[in-house]
Amino acid sequence: MPAYAVFIREKLTDPAEFQKYSEVVGETFKGFPAKILAAYGKQEKLEGTEPDGVVIIExxxxxxxRAWYESPAYxxxxxxxxxxxxxxxVIVDGL
Known part of the structure; x- marks a missing residue:
């Protein structure tokens, strides 16, 4: 069954570090069967606290x-x- 890695950023506090992350994270997917479904796109808060950014990876x-997340590269x-x-x-199982 598919699973999703969901990243919810509460607040960007260091743009320079985020830029470094953005420059290297793509390479960490090599050899892993991942599909990025959403990454810091436009969002509409319906309930709760609005996150600063959301990423969903299938x-x-x-x-x-977990193997990708725990990999030395990531x-x-x-x-x-x-x-x-x-x-x-979080990692959440799909249906």
Whole structure:
């Protein structure tokens, strides 16, 4: 069953670190079956606190999503994201 990695940025606090992340994150997908469905696009808040940005990435299953997230390449890139601002990140199974 498909699974989705969902990244919800609360607030961008360091644009320079986010720029570094943006420059390297694409390379982390090489060798992983990932499809980016949404990435910091226009959003419309319907309930709750409006996030600063949302990313949704589809994988064939949760194990593939976790393998990408835990890969050394992504963890190295993520170090810049962690400095760029607070995020909530989840992997959720699809239907």
């Amino acid at each position: 994988f064939p299953d949760a194990a593939s999503a 963890q190295q890139a993520a170090a810049h994201r962690w400095k760029a601002g607070p995020y909530n990140v």
